[in-house]
Amino acid sequence: MKKTKQITASVISAAHHVYNEPRSLEYDDDRVLVKVERGGICGSDIHYYQHGRAGMSVLKQPMIIGHEFVGRIMEAPSGSPLKIGQCVAINPSQPCNHCELCREEKQNLCRNMRFMGSAQFFPHVNGGFADFVAVNPHQCIPYSSEAEAKTIAFAEPLAVAIHAINQAGDLTGKKVLVTGAGPIGCLVVAAALASGAAEIVATDISERCRTLASQMGASLTVDPIVTTTTGQWQENGGYFDICFEASGAPAAIASLVGFTRPKGRIIQLGMGATHVEFPLGLLLVKEIELTGSFRFINEFETAVRWLENGQVNPLPLLSAEFPQRDIVYALETAGNKNLAAKVQIIF
Ligand SMILES: [Zn+2]
Ligand SMILES: [Zn+2]
Known part of the structure; x- marks a missing residue:
């Protein structure tokens, strides 16, 4: 009827x-x-x-x-x-x-x-x-x-973040970078913390966004313009085990291959640029995995539970x-x- x-x-x-x-x-x-x-x-x-x-x-x-x-x-x-x-x-x-x-x-x-x-x-x-x-x-x-x-x-944006975490595999003890500290990037920070990451660094050109990332659980926030810090991440083949790209900015996307350790993984979440200059050779010689992450599956229920029980505020x-x-x-x-x-x- x-x-x-x-x-x-x-x-x-x-x-x-x-x-x-x-x-x-x-x-x-x-x-x-x-x-x-x-x-x-x-x-x-x-x-x-x-x-x-x-x-x-x-x-x-x-x-x-x-x-x-x-x-x-x-x-x-x-x-x-x-x-x-x-x-x-x-x-x-x-x-x-x-x-x-x-x-x-x-x-x-x-x-x-x-x-x-x-x-x-x-x-x-x-x-x-x-x-x-x-x-x-x-x-x-x-x-x-x-x-x-x-x-x-x-629940919906957190589900997107948890799906990205699941794309990354086990985060326990891992060093994690999140580029772009908008709502999704910040929720990835919180979800990575809840999933046992040892160190979570967030980058954003906006100071306001960096402050939010800290409040959501980032151990360190960095302005990507400050190359003294980002330069260190490229030493010895790369620093981070897992990188989440949540900005969609071409410069951030291209930089991650350098920051990621050999055999590390990059999860692409940020939409925006459709065509990007990408250091493919570096991806190849470091055997880095580049994975897209789109929406969510059962992570929606997980997100509701995590919000309900305060696991993520x-x-x-x-x-x-x-x-x-x-x-x-x-x-x-x-x-x-x-x-x-x-x-x-x-x-
Ligand atoms: Zn949404
Ligand atoms: Zn179908």
Whole structure:
């Protein structure tokens, strides 16, 4: 049976203007109706807003933005273990579960992925920046009502960070470098610390970002412009066991091969530059592994648990919060790297 609910949604047009719009949400009764409470603005939301595209995903039609959000259950299908009033984090991933990659348990790489708030495929998949959304029951990850919504709203970016950690293998006792201390880089720092890394260095050209990285657990932060320090990392074949590239900056990407020990691993998380000059010869003679990291699989549940039990405290990263009516101002603030790390919307 189809149901209808009047909602207010934050929509981005193909010309990348953002506005709040009354809509009627139509959903089947096997869906869960969630009253959205909080949503975090992600780098991809900012890219859509500023450029009409995020990486290779280009806006071609109006789409509700947002994929980092939490809320409370208003309606659940009969027979579902989900309860009315329950606090839930919403996993924005909707893999097809049929394709070859899904069957190989690589659902993050699903060719038919319906990721909420993403223009990767056409038609685009609406996101969660609305006062109500209808989702699949398995997208709802309940969390304790004692945890704060503003904390659990970091589940999606933390899941991205934990997936990157899992791409790196065992971090116990390892020396780790994170280039780029935006929200993702800082969450990688926190996740690496929680995963037993012995030493975690973070680099960023912004002093504000370096301070945040320290608060999130970096043992040392460095301005990459200061070559006296970065030069030392290249001595004796390289210093770090594992490097996480979270800036997307060509200079950072090219520098990591020099900083990494032979047989070390580089995990690429930062989007941005699509073509980069890369010291391939050095990668070859040091047998360095270069690995991409995209979204997450089961790490979403792990992220909810880590936030719920305080294993990671993301709140130093929360710079500002705005009511939904100020969505444009919130995006402007989030897009100004001198002002803000994570910005959240209250619905
Ligand atoms: Zn995100
Ligand atoms: Zn699939």
